[in-house]
Amino acid sequence: GFIGMALSYGLSLNNSFVNTIQKQCDLANKIISVERVNQYMDIPSEAPEVIEENRPAPDWPQVGSVELKDLKIRYRGDAPLVLHGITCKFQGRDKIGIVGRTGSGKTTLIGALFRLVEPAEGKIIIDSMDISTIGLHDLRSRLGIIPQDPTLFQGTVRYNLDPLGQFSDQQIWEVRCTQISMLPFLVLPIDQIGL
Incomplete structure (x- = not known):
């Protein structure tokens, strides 16, 4: 009788352990959801789409010259620089290839041109206009990029x-x-x- 009673209590205790572990897993999943929402709340907003008082001319950019002045980029305020003081000028209508080994900053530089990441210091000037002073729509709708892996959409x-x-x-x-x-x-x- 004593062994049977011990087994009976042991089996019911096993169910309690299983239920406790399930509840802990459910709680952990819900906490992760709250953490994710908290992370999204901390994402900084992008610059305005349009800055009415500083819109470029309808035909901007005409020449297409690009000048980088002491461009420094970091992904977060407390992160180290990933681009360190790049200064160069590209004449309009030039065909430029950005090449380098993995992790050398090619994608970061393109991201900076489209203001996907804002400079920590320095400027990017396209046809005499500092791109940090215009809205994102005005900038991005007037630039084009030819990606390494092009995408064709269904249609003509x-x-x-x-x-x-x-x-x-x-x-x-x-x-x-x-x-x-x-x-x-x-x-x-x-x-x-x-x-």
């Missing part, structure tokens, strides 16, 4: 060239006038021409 070649529909067919054709053989392909779906 024309849609991929101008997804926001900002340009007329004539304007797009003028850009591609040196390659007349491409014109008929602008209206074909991507998969029909093997892209």
Whole structure:
């Protein structure tokens, strides 16, 4: 009888342990959710989309010259610098390749041009305008980048060239006038021409 009673109490104690562990796991998951919300609350807001008193001209940038003046970048206020005082100038209409080993700051530099990360010190000047003084929409809508791994969206070649529909067919054709053989392909779906 005593052994049976001990086994009975032991089994019920096992259920209590299982329930306690389940409750602790549920609590831990809920605490993680609260921590995540707390982290999102601490993310600094981006700069304004548009700064009305300092909007660039409608045709900015015209030349496309880019000047970096003592550019220093860090990802957080307390983090070490990842770019250390870069100073250089690129003339407009130049084709520039940014190359370097992994972790050398190529992506950080591109992120700084698009203000995905703000400089700790220094300036980026495009066509005589300090990009930190204009809104993000005004900046980002006027810059373009050719990524290492391009992405084509479902639709026509024309849609991929101008997804926001900002340009007329004539304007797009003028850009591609040196390659007349491409014109008929602008209206074909991507998969029909093997892209």
